[in-house]
Amino acid sequence: MTVMSFLGAIGAAQREAMDADERVIIFGEDxxxxxxxxTGAGKTxxxxxxxxxxxxxxxxxxxxxxxxxxxxxxxxAAMTGLRPIVDLSYxxxxxxxxxxxxxxxxxxxxxxxxxASMPVVFRSAMFYGLNTGAHHSDRPYPMFMNVPGLKIIAPxxxxxxxxxxxxxxxxxxxxxxxxxxxxxxxxxxVPEEEFWIPLGEARTAREGTDVTVVAISSSVPEAVAAAEAxxxxxxxxxEVIDPRTLVPLDRDAILxxxxxxxxxxxxEPAHRTCGAAAEISAHVVEEAFGVLKAxxxxxxxxxxxxxxxxxxxxxxxxxxxxxxxAIRRVLDLPASSEASxxxxxxxx
Amino acid sequence: METLSNxxxxxxxxxxxxxRAFDERASKMVKRGHIPGxxxxxxxxxxxxxxxxxxxxxxxxxxxxxxxxxxxIGMGSPxxxxxxxxxxxxxxxxxxxxxxxxLADFAVGSLGESGIVGSSIPIAMGAALSASVxxxxxxxxxxxxxxxxxxxxxxxxxxxxGVWNLPVVFLCENNQxxxxxPAHTVTSGVIADRAAGFGMPGIRVExxxxxxxxxxxxxxxxxxxxxxxxxSLVEVVTYRYNxxxxxxxxxxxxxxxxxxEAWLKKDPIQLFREHLxxxxxxxxxxxxxxxxxxxxxDEAVAFTDASPYPDPSVAFDDxxxxxxxxx
Ligand SMILES: Cc1ncc(C[n+]2csc(CCOP(=O)(O)OP(=O)(O)O)c2C)c(N)n1
Ligand SMILES: [Mg+2]
Numbered sequence: 001m002t003v004m005s006f007l008g009a010i011g012a013a014q015r016e017a018m019d020a021d022e023r024v025i026i027f028g029e030d031x032x033x034x035x036x037x038x039t040g041a042g043k044t045x046x047x048x049x050x051x052x053x054x055x056x057x058x059x060x061x062x063x064x065x066x067x068x069x070x071x072x073x074x075x076x077a078a079m080t081g082l083r084p085i086v087d088l089s090y091x092x093x094x095x096x097x098x099x100x101x102x103x104x105x106x107x108x109x110x111x112x113x114x115x116a117s118m119p120v121v122f123r124s125a126m127f128y129g130l131n132t133g134a135h136h137s138d139r140p141y142p143m144f145m146n147v148p149g150l151k152i153i154a155p156x157x158x159x160x161x162x163x164x165x166x167x168x169x170x171x172x173x174x175x176x177x178x179x180x181x182x183x184x185x186x187x188x189x190v191p192e193e194e195f196w197i198p199l200g201e202a203r204t205a206r207e208g209t210d211v212t213v214v215a216i217s218s219s220v221p222e223a224v225a226a227a228e229a230x231x232x233x234x235x236x237x238x239e240v241i242d243p244r245t246l247v248p249l250d251r252d253a254i255l256x257x258x259x260x261x262x263x264x265x266x267x268e269p270a271h272r273t274c275g276a277a278a279e280i281s282a283h284v285v286e287e288a289f290g291v292l293k294a295x296x297x298x299x300x301x302x303x304x305x306x307x308x309x310x311x312x313x314x315x316x317x318x319x320x321x322x323x324x325x326a327i328r329r330v331l332d333l334p335a336s337s338e339a340s341x342x343x344x345x346x347x348x
Numbered sequence: 349m350e351t352l353s354n355x356x357x358x359x360x361x362x363x364x365x366x367x368r369a370f371d372e373r374a375s376k377m378v379k380r381g382h383i384p385g386x387x388x389x390x391x392x393x394x395x396x397x398x399x400x401x402x403x404x405x406x407x408x409x410x411x412x413x414x415x416x417x418x419x420x421i422g423m424g425s426p427x428x429x430x431x432x433x434x435x436x437x438x439x440x441x442x443x444x445x446x447x448x449x450x451l452a453d454f455a456v457g458s459l460g461e462s463g464i465v466g467s468s469i470p471i472a473m474g475a476a477l478s479a480s481v482x483x484x485x486x487x488x489x490x491x492x493x494x495x496x497x498x499x500x501x502x503x504x505x506x507x508x509x510g511v512w513n514l515p516v517v518f519l520c521e522n523n524q525x526x527x528x529x530p531a532h533t534v535t536s537g538v539i540a541d542r543a544a545g546f547g548m549p550g551i552r553v554e555x556x557x558x559x560x561x562x563x564x565x566x567x568x569x570x571x572x573x574x575x576x577x578x579x580s581l582v583e584v585v586t587y588r589y590n591x592x593x594x595x596x597x598x599x600x601x602x603x604x605x606x607x608x609e610a611w612l613k614k615d616p617i618q619l620f621r622e623h624l625x626x627x628x629x630x631x632x633x634x635x636x637x638x639x640x641x642x643x644x645x646d647e648a649v650a651f652t653d654a655s656p657y658p659d660p661s662v663a664f665d666d667x668x669x670x671x672x673x674x675x
Binding site: 025059061063064066068069073074077078079082099109110116117200248 | 409411440441442443444445446450452453454459460462463464467468469470471472473474475476477478479481482488500501504505507508511512665666667668669670671674
């Protein structure tokens with residue numbers, strides 16, 4: 001084990017993959033200078049230019065600011081024997097290449113009757129919660145969940161980031177990774193040796209019996225914090241499930257947990273309408289309506305653009321407090337611990 | 349100009365005939381309802397297609413567009429699975445999942461045709477990137493129309509392939525119309541001239557009905573790519589005889605009648621037949637070739653008719669390599 005940051009874990013996975021398979025190449029804007037900190041060799045944000053020195057310009061390539069042709073080139077290269085990793089920096093820039101993602105990357109294998117395989121990874125970071133304003137704060141993974149043919153991961157810990165990225169690079173299908181910048185600095189012990197976390201397997205971030213919280217990306221640590229707070233103040237036992245992979249989604253793990261607890265809260269930083277939380281909620285209603293003891297509650301960003309000012313932005317995404325409030329709702333507990341203390345006092 | 353063997357010259361004529369005969373049959377099959385939906389034919393553009401594909405060699409890659417049957421045929425793809433694909437049979441080259449707009453035959457380097465105008469251009473560039481990184485001598489060629497020449501992705505791709513010095517040829521099939529829109533009304537300047545802005549050669553083949561002229565220009569671009577000297581843009585001026593797509597009836601005369609008549613007189617297959625005869629090939633040999641090609645198309649249709657439709661469950665295969673569809 002060694003302590004790694006989220007960002008360092010991504011860099012480590014990329015380095016291992018580059019070492020293991022010379023078909024793996026990395027291209028993107030400013031990757032040569034390691035501007036975003038994932039094309040260096042360190043355990044945290046590392047020294048400049050490491051990957052360029054280690055692998056050379058044939059395999060580490062700066063691109064012009066041309067997302068559409070970058071994504072298309074990666075698709076064409078993947079169809080003909082390479083395994084590219086494309087660093088698209090901000091998730092908000094994926095829209096520039098929407099045609100390539102939707103019409104080429106996602107469809108080619110199917111449309112050509114299985115002749116194509118598309119082993120390519122598109123990495124992008126979601127810079128929400130960091131005062132970047134409406135053009136850089138997007139969490140667009142649900143839009144891509146609506147496109148059959150893409151696989152999607154959204155890791156919430158350094159270990160998951162490393163293990164899932166290795167599996168993504170080894171996958172013969174296109175994988176989009178959505179990394180929350182809020183998590184970049186998170187550190188934990190990560191196995192030093194190579195390891196792979198299979199796509200499509202959820203992780204139980206915290207075990208519990210009274211209520212299930214399915215949380216995505218940066219909502220995972222918030223959900224765990226809410227669970228700890230409620231355990232302390234109310235003695236409730238909250239289970240937190242992190243799907244980690246959104247496509248394919250580990251629907252069984254979610255259903256198993258809901259069967260155990262009978263209650264569900266879903267928390268994610270994306271918009272409410274047609275979000276991952278909407279899909280998860282609908283699936284649970286269809287498959288486990290009979291075991292639900294209370295209506296499902298979603299905690300999401302509102303269907304609103306993201307404002308710049310901290311005073312305005314901080315209310316937009318799920319926090320431990322909004323998740324706690326949702327858990328209280330499904331458990332029919334008073335809205336806050338002060339309220340429940342008051343209720344307890346008045347009952348005496 | 350390199351001297352081509354008689355065999356190569358005859359093969360050019362054979363491939364042009366194949367495209368013509370295949371597309372004429374497909375056109376009839378659309379009108380009779382035998383092919384569902386529609387098709388876009390390359391009738392009239394055979395010299396442009398064959399001059400380009402024959403300048404490539406086995407192992408090279410192509411991508412194309414909606415006017416797409418000629419590209420794999422030009423690369424040597426057998427006609428049966430192509431025709432079966434147009435009808436939606438299980439034996440189709442894409443198992444009935446692509447249809448006319450999405451033919452692909454990876455066995456001959458055809459990496460797929462795109463129904464989205466311009467969208468396959470960067471795919472060819474990516475294949476060229478792959479060849480370059482792997483250090484092979486493969487070349488990739490992107491076919492696209494005059495209409496697609498106004499998509500921004502072409503210019504991103506020209507720039508990026510120039511910067512990376514990739515072995516790719518951008519081949520603009522300028523049939524002078526994008527559906528009903530005359531190219532000159534939506535195109536500022538000359539398409540081939542745009543290459544200069546990216547520091548690459550831009551060649552305009554004025555007589556795109558002459559298969560040898562096209563072959564020559566594309567061969568130059570391909571040789572340059574193979575030698576590691578980077579991308580080129582080739583614009584070929586040509587003409588489609590049929591409507592944009594089969595069965596389409598536009599209410600307006602967007603193409604002057606005499607314009608079409610003039611191009612019919614420069615028919616690429618007739619012109620090349622005359623050329624071959626002038627070099628000593630007998631009319632009887634050329635007639636026999638035409639009969640053979642017609643028989644090939646008959647066989648392709650018979651193969652199609654004898655083939656089953658895919659089982660409906662096949663619709664749920666091949667989305668991913670390893671993940672079953674979960675209802
Ligand atoms: C992105 C996109 N826009 C519009 C269309 C509709 N459309 C299909 S073919 C076509 C004309 C294309 O003209 P050109 O590129 O010159 O090819 P041609 O049909 O002349 O061979 C149009 C507008 C489309 N398929 N894709
Ligand atoms: Mg045109």
